[in-house]
Each structure stands twice: as C-alpha cells, then as structure tokens.
Amino acid sequence: MYHRYVVVALSRRKPNEGKELTKEEKQRLRKQKKHQKKQKERKNEKGPSETEKDKTPVSLLPPPQPVATQKAPSALPAPASAPIPVPASAPFHSSPAPSPADKPAKSKAELKAERRARQETDRAAKQPGSSSSGIKTKVPLSELNPVVKRLPEHVQVDDPAVVKRLAKKLERQQIPLRSDYGYKVSLFSHLHQYSRKAPLTQLLSIPSTVIHPSIVRLGLQYSQGIVAGSNARSVALLHAFKQVIRDYTTPPNEELSRDLVNKLKPYISFLNQCRPLSASMGNAIKYIKKEISNIPSQCKEEEAKTKLLTCIDRYIEEKIVLAAKAISKYAIEKISDGDVILVYGYSSLVNNILCEAFEKSRKFRVIVVDSRPRLEGREALRRLVQRGISCTYVLISALSYILPEVSKVFLGAHALLANGYVMSRVGTSQIALVARTYNVPVLVCCETYKFCERVQTDSFVSNELDDPDDLMVTRKGKTQLENWQDVSSLGLLNLVYDVTPPDFVDLVITDLGMIPCTSVPVVLRVKNLDQ
Amino acid sequence: MPGADKEADLTERIEAFLADLKRGGCGTGPIRGSGETARETTALLRKVTAQARWSSAGDLMEIIRKEGRRMTAAQPSETTVGNMVLRVLKIIREEYARSRGSSEETDQQESLHKLLTSGGLSDENFRQHYVHLKANVIEAINELLTELEGTTDNIAMQALEHIHSNEVIMTVGRSRTVEAFLKDAARKRKFHVIVAECAPFCQGHEMATNLSKASIETTVIADAAIFAVMSRVNKVIIGTQTVLANGGLRAVNGTHTVALAARHHSTPLIVCAPMFKLSPQFPNEEDTFHKFVSPHEVLPFTEGEILSKVNVHCPVFDYVPPELITLFISNIGGNAPSYIYRLMSELYHPEDHDL
Numbered sequence: 001m002y003h004r005y006v007v008v009a010l011s012r013r014k015p016n017e018g019k020e021l022t023k024e025e026k027q028r029l030r031k032q033k034k035h036q037k038k039q040k041e042r043k044n045e046k047g048p049s050e051t052e053k054d055k056t057p058v059s060l061l062p063p064p065q066p067v068a069t070q071k072a073p074s075a076l077p078a079p080a081s082a083p084i085p086v087p088a089s090a091p092f093h094s095s096p097a098p099s100p101a102d103k104p105a106k107s108k109a110e111l112k113a114e115r116r117a118r119q120e121t122d123r124a125a126k127q128p129g130s131s132s133s134g135i136k137t138k139v140p141l142s143e144l145n146p147v148v149k150r151l152p153e154h155v156q157v158d159d160p161a162v163v164k165r166l167a168k169k170l171e172r173q174q175i176p177l178r179s180d181y182g183y184k185v186s187l188f189s190h191l192h193q194y195s196r197k198a199p200l201t202q203l204l205s206i207p208s209t210v211i212h213p214s215i216v217r218l219g220l221q222y223s224q225g226i227v228a229g230s231n232a233r234s235v236a237l238l239h240a241f242k243q244v245i246r247d248y249t250t251p252p253n254e255e256l257s258r259d260l261v262n263k264l265k266p267y268i269s270f271l272n273q274c275r276p277l278s279a280s281m282g283n284a285i286k287y288i289k290k291e292i293s294n295i296p297s298q299c300k301e302e303e304a305k306t307k308l309l310t311c312i313d314r315y316i317e318e319k320i321v322l323a324a325k326a327i328s329k330y331a332i333e334k335i336s337d338g339d340v341i342l343v344y345g346y347s348s349l350v351n352n353i354l355c356e357a358f359e360k361s362r363k364f365r366v367i368v369v370d371s372r373p374r375l376e377g378r379e380a381l382r383r384l385v386q387r388g389i390s391c392t393y394v395l396i397s398a399l400s401y402i403l404p405e406v407s408k409v410f411l412g413a414h415a416l417l418a419n420g421y422v423m424s425r426v427g428t429s430q431i432a433l434v435a436r437t438y439n440v441p442v443l444v445c446c447e448t449y450k451f452c453e454r455v456q457t458d459s460f461v462s463n464e465l466d467d468p469d470d471l472m473v474t475r476k477g478k479t480q481l482e483n484w485q486d487v488s489s490l491g492l493l494n495l496v497y498d499v500t501p502p503d504f505v506d507l508v509i510t511d512l513g514m515i516p517c518t519s520v521p522v523v524l525r526v527k528n529l530d531q
Numbered sequence: 532m533p534g535a536d537k538e539a540d541l542t543e544r545i546e547a548f549l550a551d552l553k554r555g556g557c558g559t560g561p562i563r564g565s566g567e568t569a570r571e572t573t574a575l576l577r578k579v580t581a582q583a584r585w586s587s588a589g590d591l592m593e594i595i596r597k598e599g600r601r602m603t604a605a606q607p608s609e610t611t612v613g614n615m616v617l618r619v620l621k622i623i624r625e626e627y628a629r630s631r632g633s634s635e636e637t638d639q640q641e642s643l644h645k646l647l648t649s650g651g652l653s654d655e656n657f658r659q660h661y662v663h664l665k666a667n668v669i670e671a672i673n674e675l676l677t678e679l680e681g682t683t684d685n686i687a688m689q690a691l692e693h694i695h696s697n698e699v700i701m702t703v704g705r706s707r708t709v710e711a712f713l714k715d716a717a718r719k720r721k722f723h724v725i726v727a728e729c730a731p732f733c734q735g736h737e738m739a740t741n742l743s744k745a746s747i748e749t750t751v752i753a754d755a756a757i758f759a760v761m762s763r764v765n766k767v768i769i770g771t772q773t774v775l776a777n778g779g780l781r782a783v784n785g786t787h788t789v790a791l792a793a794r795h796h797s798t799p800l801i802v803c804a805p806m807f808k809l810s811p812q813f814p815n816e817e818d819t820f821h822k823f824v825s826p827h828e829v830l831p832f833t834e835g836e837i838l839s840k841v842n843v844h845c846p847v848f849d850y851v852p853p854e855l856i857t858l859f860i861s862n863i864g865g866n867a868p869s870y871i872y873r874l875m876s877e878l879y880h881p882e883d884h885d886l
Contacts, residue, residue, distance in 0.1 A: 185750050187763060371755035372730045378834065385837045392842040395730050395829055397754045397785030401821065401846045427755025430788055437791055459759040471751055473733050480736035481751065490743035491750045498759035 027258070154276045155462050158190045170273070173266035174210040176203035178273045182468050185491045192276070193465040199223045200274050214243040215267045219274035228376070230280040230414050230450060231320055231348045237271070237281050238312050241288060245308050249301070256304050257295040264289070276464055279415035279423070279452040287315055319449040323511035324349055327445050328356045330509050331410070334443060339364040339407045342435075344396075345425050346376040347412020349445050351383055354410075358389050365389070367406060371396040371427045373470040373494060396427050403438045413446040418524060419455040420502035420517040422446075426459070426495045432504035441506045444517070448510050451524055459498040468492035537582050545575060545598065552606040564707050565611045565772070569807045570679050572602065572615040577672045580619075580665065588627040588664060589657035595619055600886050608822040608848070610773045610781075610810040613886065617811070617879040622671045624880055630661040678862070682805035683711045685862035690716035693801065693860070698722040698765045701757075701793075704729035704783045705738040706770020708803045712860075713768070714745045723748045725764065727757050729785050731828040731845065754785050761792040768801045771851075774809045776875055778853030778868030781820065784846055790855035799857040806861050809875060811884040814850050822847045 156162040157180070170177050181195035201220050204211070218240045221227040227236045241264070248263065250256045268285060271277065277285070291311045295304045331353045335341065341364055343350050354366060366389055370377025377393065384391050394402050409431060415423040422428070422444050432442045456462055471492045472481045484490050502517035512523060548571060555563070563571070579598055585591040599616030606612070686708055694700065694716040702709055702724060713724060724747055728735035735751060743749045752760060767789060771782040780786065780802060793800045814820055826843035853868035866874065 187760075372728070372733075372753050378830070381841060382837055385840050391840075392844065393830055394844050395754070397730055397788070397849075398844060398846050400787035400849050401784065402844065425755075426753070426759055430755065430758040430792065433758055433791055433795060434788055458762050460763070471728065471753060473736070475733060480733070480740055484740075484751075487740070487743045489746055489748045490739060491748075493750050493752045493756065493760075495752070495756045495759055498756065 154192055154272070155190055157192055170269060173269055175266055175270045175273065176200060178203075182485065183488075183491050184465070185493050187460060188463070188465055188493070190461075191463060191465050193468065194223070195469065196224060196467040197469075200270070210266055211270050212240075212244045212247065212267065214240045215270060219271050222271065222275040229346065229348055230278045231447075233278055234280040234284050234449075235316060235320060238284055238288075238316055242309055242312050245305055245312075248305070255297050256299075256301060257293050257297060260292050261289055264292075279454075280447075280450045283449050283452070284315065288312065319447060323447040323449070324352050326511040327447065327509050328353045330514055331443070331445060332357045332360060332362065334408070334507075334509075335362050335364055337363040340367060340405055341365070342367045342369060342403070342406045342409045342431070342440075343380065344369045344377070344409075344411055344428060344431050345371070345374070346380040347445070349447070350410045350412045351380055353445060354384060354389060355387050358387055365391065367392045367394065367402055369394055369396050369399060369402075369427075369431065372473070373466075374425075376425070396430065399431065399434050403434055403440060406435070406438075406440050409435045409440055409442045411442065411444045413444050413450060414497060415454075416444075416446050416451045416508065416517075416520050417456055417499070418451075418453050418521045419457070420520055421456060422500040422502070422505055422508075422517065423456070423497055424500065426498045429459075429498045429500040429504065432500045436504050442504060443507045443509060444500075444505050445509045448512055448523060448527065451520055451527070453524060456499055459495065463498075464496040466494040466496050468494050470494050541575075541578055541582055544578070545601075548572075548575060549602060549605040552602065552609055552612065555606065555609070565609070565808060566679065566683060566707065566805070568609060569611045569615050570676060572612050573619070573672060573676050573679060576615065576619045577669060577676070580668055580672065587658050587660050588623055591668070592620055592623055592657060595623070596886055603886060607819065608772075610812065611807055614807055614810055614879075616886065617883050618675060618807070619672060620883045621878065621880050622675065623668055624657075626664060626667040626671055627657055627659075627661070630664055630667065631659070679807060682807065682862040683708055686803050686805060686860055687711040687715035689860055689865065691719060693768075694720055694722060694766070696720045696722060699725060699763055701725045701727065701761070701764040701767045701789070702738070703727045703735065703769050703786055703789050704732075705734035706803070708805065709768055709770045710738060710741055712803050713742060713747060717745055717747045721748075723750070725750045725752055725760060727752055727754055727785065727789065729783055730754050734783075754788075757785070757789055758792045758795075761789075761796050761798065764793075764796070764798055766799055766801060767793045768803060771802055771804050771808065772848060773812070774802070774804050774859070774871065776811050776813050776872065778856065778859075778871040779814055780804075780851040780856065781814070781848045782851055784849045787849040787851050787855075790851045794855050800855060801858045801860060802856055803860045806863060806874070806878065809861075809871065809878060811875060811879055820848070820850065 153162055153166045167177050178192075178194055178198075178200050180193050181198065182193060184191075184193050199220055200223060201216060204216065218227070218236055221236065222233065227233055244264070244267070245260070248256075248260060250259060264285075268277070271281075288308075288311075291308060295307065299307070327349060335353075335357045339362075341354070343354070343366060357364065366384055368377045368381045368384070368391055370381075370393065372395070381391055381393055392402070411422075411424060411428055411431065413422050413424045413428075417423055424444075435442050454462070468484075469492075471494055472479055472484070481490075481492065484492055505517045508515050508517050508520075510523070515523065551563070552568075576595060576598070579594060580591060583591070583594050585594060595616060599613065599620075602616070603609075603613045690712045694713075698720075700713070700722060702713075704727070716722070724739075724742055726735045726739045726742070726749060728739075728751055730753075739749045739751045769782060769786060769789065771780045771786070773781040775781060790800055792798075824845050824847055826845050829845045830838060830841065830843045832838065853871075856868045859866045859868060859871070863874075
C-alpha cells in the first residue's frame with residue numbers, strides 16, 4: 001500500500017525536478033554525514049539500534065531533527081525516496097523485498113516506510129502552497145526545543161580554550177589573529193582590547209589572495225574608525241558584499257548557493273577581527289546568507305547574481321532608507337514649535353529627523369551633547385549648523401547645567417535588546433538618567449533591523465573596549481597619562497557601548513510605529529513569523 | 532618711616548594676593564588649592580590686624596570687612612576667602628565678648644527665647660577699647676591657622692573608618708583632600724579606585740597618576756562611562772569646592788551626574804570637605820552660582836566656521852542637592868548633610884553673612 005503511494009509520487013516528481021533532486025540529495029547527504037558524526041560522538045553507548053538507524057538514513061531518509069531548524073523549509077521539498085545514481089536506488093528497490101523475511105530488516109523497512117509516509121504527507125500539505133501551515137507546525141517545535149545559543153567568541157577572551165579554537169579557525173581561513181593591547185581592567189578581562197595603531201591589515205600579505213580587496217578596505221575603515229555608526233557600517237558592509245558578489249564566479253562542480261556562503265565566512269571572520277560586528281551587521285549578514293541559500297540551483301550564475309544584488313539593494317532601501325523616512329514622519333509629530341531638543345553624539349537617524357523637521361518649518365533649537373574621547377557630536381553639530389538649525393554645544397559633564405532648558409531628548413540606538421534595554425553609545429544611559437530626574441521625556445529612535453534577541457542587564461558582560469590611548473590628552477603642553485603603560489597599577493578604560501534600562505526611556509520610535517521599550521520582544525516575534 | 536614701609540609691604544602683599552586670585556579664574560582651578568588660599572587669607576588678615584590702626588573692635592571689624600570685600604570681589608567663586616574673613620570676624624566678636632567679661636554662650640546663642648525676651652538684641656557697637664584685645668585676636672587667629680594646616684591630615688586620619696578592603700571607590704576630577712584620604716587608607720588596605728576624568732580640564736588624569744604612584748589600583752574612565760560602571764562601585768568619595776548653607780555642594784561639573792548615578796544604584800556618596808569650605812551662601816542665586824570659562828576648552832578655535840554660529844557653554848561648577856549626599860567628612864568628624872546648618876551657626880555670626 002505504502003509502496004504504491006511512494007511509486008506514484010516518485011513518477012510525478014521525476015520529470016519536473018530531476019536535477020534539483022540530485023543536488024538537494026547531495027545537500028542532504030552532506031548534512032546527514034555531519035549529523036551522523038555528531039551523533040556518533042554523543043551516543044556511543046546505544047549500540048545496535050543506533051547502527052541500524054545509521055544505515056537507513058544513509059541513502060534515503062533525512063534524520064528527524066532538521067525538522068525544527070531553520071534550513072528545514074528550504075530542504076524539505078526533496079522527497080524521501082529519490083533515485084540518486086544507481087548505487088542508492090538498489091537498496092531502495094531491494095529493501096521492501098526482504099522486509100517480510102528478516103526481523104531487523106522488517107523494523108527497518110517499517111521505520112523507513114513510516115518516515116516516507118510522514119514526508120509525503122508533509123510534501124502534499126506543502127505543494128498546494130499551504131506553506132504557512134507547515135511553518136506554523138514547526139514554530140511551536142522550535143519554541144519547545146531549548147534554544148542552545150553559542151556564546152560569541154568576542155566575549156570569552158579569558159577562556160583559553162575558546163581563544164585557541166578561534167585561532168585554529170582563523171588559521172584554517174588564513175586570516176591573521178589580532179593580538180590584544182595594553183593592560184586590561186580586571187572587570188573586562190573577558191573582552192578584547194585592540195590598539196588602533198596596529199590594524200589587522202599590517203599582518204596580511206598584499207595583495208591578499210583569500211580576502212577580497214573591498215573587504216580588506218572595509219576592515220581597515222572599521223578598525224580605524226573611518227566608518228562608524230551602526231547604519232553606516234551596515235550599509236558599507238552590504239555595498240562591499242555587492243562588490244564581492246559581482247566579482248564572484250562559481251567554480252566548476254560547485255553550487256553558487258553553497259559556495260558563496262562559504263566564501264563569505266572568512267570575510268566575516270576578518271571583519272570581526274577588525275572590529276566586532278554590530279547587531280545591525282549581524283542581522284544583515286543573516287539576511288544575505290538566507291537569500292543566497294535560497295537561490296534555486298537551476299538558476300544561471302548571471303541571473304542569480306543580479307537577483308542577489310537586487311535583494312541587497314531592496315534590503316538597504318527598505319530597512320534603512322524607507323525606515324528612516326517612516327521614523328521621521330512619526331517623530332516630527334512629536335516635535336512642536338519652541339522645543340529645545342537635546343541630542344547626544346552622532347546618530348544618523350536623529351540627524352535625519354531634525355533636518356526633516358526643520359525643512360517642514362518647525363521652530364526648534366538643538367543642544368548637542370558630546371563626550372570624550374570620540375567627540376562624535378562635532379560631526380552632528382557641523383551638519384545641523386550647515387542646515388541652519390540654531391545649536392548649542394556642551395560636553396556631557398555640563399549636562400546638569402543645560403538640562404533645565406531642555407524640553408525633549410532624542411537618542412539613537414545601536415541595538416534594542418529583547419528585554420527592553422537600549423544598547424547605545426556610552427553616555428546614553430547617563431543622559432537618560434539625568435533627563436528622568438528633571439522630568440524631561442526621552443525618545444529613542446531605532447529601525448527594526450537593529451532589534452536583536454540578546455538580553456543584557458549591565459554594560460559589562462558584552463561590550464567593546466576601544467583603544468585605551470585615546471583617553472590621553474595633551475593640555476598646556478603636558479600629557480599626564482603619557483607613560484601609563486609603565487605604571488603597573490594604572491589602567492585606562494575606553495568603553496564604547498552601554499545599556500539603558502527601559503524605565504528611563506519613555507518612547508521608542510520605530511518604522512513600525514511608536515512603541516514602549518518593553519514591546520521589543522513582540523516586534524521580534526512578529527518579524528520571525530514573517531520570515 | 533618703618534610704619535609706612537610696613538604698610539606699603541602689606542598693601543603690596545594684598546595686591547599680589549588679589550592678582551593671584553584673579554588669575555586663578557581659569558578652569559583648571561586656582562593656582563593654589565583652596566587650603567593654601569585659606570591659609571594665605573588668614574595670614575593676610577592677621578597682618579592687617581597687627582598693622583592697621585584701630586582702637587576698638589568695631590573699627591577692626593570695619594577694616595577687615597573692607598579688605599574682605601575687596602578680596603571676594605577679585606574672585607567671587609573662590610568662597611574660601613570670604614569664609615576666612617567671616618571666621619576672623621567671628622573671632623573678633625568672641626574675643627570682644629570675652630574681654631567684656633560676659634560668657635560666650637549667652638551672647639552667642641541666638642535662640643528664639645532670647646530673641647523674644649531680650650528685645651533689641653545686640654546693641655553692641657563694639658566701641659569699647661580693651662588693651663589686650665589685639666593680642667587675643669592675633670592669638671586666636673594663630674590657632675585658626677594651626678587648625679587650617681592640619682585639616683587635610685585630620686580628614687585623612689578618618690580614612691580607615693570608612694574604607695574596607697577590596698572595595699571599588701569612584702571619584703571625580705582632582706581633590707587634594709580625597710587624594711590624601713585615599714593614600715592614607717591605602718597604607719593598610721587594598722582597594723580599587725575608578726577616577727572619572729572630568730572633561731574638559733581632565734584633572735582626573737593627574738589624580739590617577741598620583742594615586743597609582745602610591746600603588747593604588749587605579750582606572751581612568753571617560754565621563755560618559757560613569758553610569759555604566761557605577762553598578763560595580765561600592766562607594767563614591769568626592770571633594771568639593773564649596774559646601775553651601777543648605778548642605779548642598781558646589782562641586783566640579785559632572786558631580787551631579789555622579790550623585791544621581793550613585794543614588795540610582797544606592798551607593799553611598801561621601802564628601803570630604805574641610806570646615807573652611809563651609810559657606811553661608813545658598814544655591815538659589817541663579818546668576819551668581821555658575822562660573823563659566825572660555826569655550827575654547829570645549830570647542831577649540833580650530834573648528835573654525837561653525838564656531839560663530841554655535842553657542843558653546845563651559846560651566847565649571849555643578850550644584851548637588853543635599854538629598855543625594857550621604858555623609859560629610861570634615862576635620863571635626865563625620866556629619867550628615869542635615870547638620871550643616873548647625874555647624875554654620877558655630878562658625879560664623881549671622882550678622883556677618885553679607886559682607
């Protein structure tokens with residue numbers, strides 16, 4: 001009974017997706033082998049039953065686990081019983097025959113048949129286009145399974161095993177390892193601290209054979225601080241990837257969808273070494289990888305490349321440019337005439353909002369607060385003054401002096417965490433704290449592509465340490481901290497980010513609307529369902 | 532004439548002192564610390580007492596008031612000068628009262644009872660002449676000078692009562708009192724100090740180098756990171772420029788942020804301030820509270836074109852309300868901010884509050 005159904009299904013599928021089947025099969029084979037390796041390592045104790053199970057999935061059936069992972073929707077269309085070149089087909093045809101004969105074979109065949117039937121039903125449910133139901137059944141599964149997240153390497157610097165593993169991985173990818181610099185404050189011994197004077201590119205050979213030149217340039221721009229700010233970094237990253245895709249040619253006997261993803265991995269490691277990836281960059285990379293692996297394999301190379309390029313352009317357009325327009329529209333409603341608006345540092349989004357509000361003839365003035373050592377506020381000041389907005393400029397230590405004049409505070413964000421905390425440039429939490437004391441409303445503006453699923457409660461566990469030499473300053477010809485390295489009990493701490501608790505923030509303006517800080521996990525869930 | 536020479540010498544010294552005060556108005560603080568200013572002021576007043584011609588306490592007080600007005604006008608933000616003048620005036624009153632024979636307590640206590648019953652209080656005009664008044668006053672001023680010289684050591688001696696081992700202490704900018712305090716504790720205890728650099732003058736750097744030379748584990752952070760690291764801090768110990776009459780502080784800019792962050796994390800805020808910093812001023816005078824220095828420190832002239840289109844502020848001081856302060860440590864011991872008004876009445880006479 002089962003066999004007939006299977007045979008019919010086979011015949012229906014063969015003419016359409018002959019090639020696709022084989023390539024999908026190859027993919028699945030590789031996945032199965034990987035999975036088998038893992039299983040062998042973990043479950044050595046379970047002897048005979050395991051080996052049996054190992055035998056059956058070899059040729060035909062995917063193991064049950066991938067059902068819950070992300071790759072499942074794309075990999076599933078492949079049927080269980082595909083006629084791979086000759087060697088596999090033989091066991092397929094032969095297995096039903098001996099099944100009544102042998103007992104272990106019988107259980108094997110029955111298991112096989114059951115699995116096949118399950119997959120046929122899934123496929124049948126999928127084919128008329130009811131993919132949503134398929135995904136819906138999968139989401140609860142993934143929610144039930146414990147999400148095992150691997151801790152990123154850049155917050156485990158004090159663990160020598162992790163450091164060694166990273167060094168091996170980088171060696172394999174032929175990327176140099178960047179070494180830490182200077183005395184690290186003990187509270188932050190789990191983070192990297194690099195020097196700007198020793199960029200990673202010094203250790204690379206020129207021209208680099210492994211890394212695309214636009215990626216090398218990008219890495220240098222990141223590590224020297226030439227490209228800074230989460231939107232700027234993401235856009236630069238996407239443009240660099242576009243260049244990589246344009247210059248990419250599929251090697252023979254390889255698939256674009258698989259090979260390109262593998263090509264991008266060393267680039268991402270390299271960029272991570274130059275400067276740890278931001279949350280926005282992480283989301284962008286996830287999107288690109290998904291798009292690349294979704295390329296059907298019968299697509300020609302040129303077609304695939306143009307498709308990817310348009311995908312990236314659309315991502316930039318939707319998530320960054322149009323989102324900024326939407327956020328400006330919402331934010332301008334909140335700006336009234338006569339307002340005194342306080343901004344901190346340089347946030348491209350907040351600057352955009354202020355310029356658009358000024359163009360719409362709102363009367364307001366801006367107070368730009370800046371802090372050492374980055375002094376990014378000067379850039380914001382220049383741009384606002386160019387537009388003709390009347391500005392005041394102070395340092396963050398004068399905050400208590402200037403706040404009684406302020407009517408609203410607009411802040412940008414680097415990322416919004418799932419527990420409602422806002423991760424932003426260091427000093428933002430201070431501004432929110434003092435504003436709250438003076439009862440001044442604090443509005444955070446953030447695009448949804450910066451929302452991330454991490455949770456964090458303080459600024460220590462995951463942060464970035466910038467070059468400590470930046471804190472040195474020469475006043476009246478004297479640099480007090482010139483020889484700080486020689487003094488053993490002196491350390492300099494140059495933090496880049498901090499987290500603001502949600503009770504300091506009154507409103508978050510996103511492209512989906514104006515939400516309270518605590519609604520971030522709702523937005524994340526909606527986004528995940530959409531994907 | 533020797534008298535004229537001495538007078539000329541005295542005038543010269545006073546002029547030099549005033550010039551120093553005026554010059555010390557830049558943001559990095561006065562050329563000498565407030566302790567030195569206090570001592571110098573007191574020494575000058577002693578000289579004035581010794582050399583000026585006066586016959587009664589009233590005359591002397593007039594002379595001192597005149598000199599005091601000149602000195603405070605030179606640098607209004609340097610309140611120690613005015614404080615010392617008030618102390619000397621109080622000394623004169625006390626000595627006069629003692630010479631007259633009446634006990635100190637009854638005359639000084641301005642209790643409500645006294646105000647109601649005595650009616651027409653202090654008909655004193657200090658016109659009587661007493662022979663030994665001059666010597667007594669000079670002796671009392673000498674005692675004041677000795678007290679001033681020992682203030683930093685007195686405060687530093689209390690350090691071990693407040694700092695235990697393995698603490699993380701935060702401080703802002705540079706205060707000689709706090710430096711001595713921490714160095715004294717470091718002789719016996721091991722702890723960690725985080726110094727906020729306090730832009731734009733970055734005096735925290737000097738503090739950090741001095742502390743690290745005394746083998747104290749020090750970390751320098753930027754002002755923007757104060758709230759970020761506050762969760763790991765056990766105590767905040769700061770110095771101040773002035774202690775105001777309501778128990779609030781006029782301290783270097785950035786201190787209010789530190790105080791708010793400390794309150795948010797329920798970290799105690801300890802202020803090390805010697806008694807000569809206590810001033811009878813209240814913080815309500817908007818136009819006299821703040822002092823500004825050249826905005827060049829904040830936005831240098833190299834920024835060029837935008838400078839003319841932008842308002843740049845560089846305030847030097849911050850007001851910290853008394854609710855945010857946990858403890859004052861002074862040379863006479865530890866006090867709560869709510870007790871400051873009482874200390875003030877012991878140090879200064881209410882009629883002298885406006886010079």
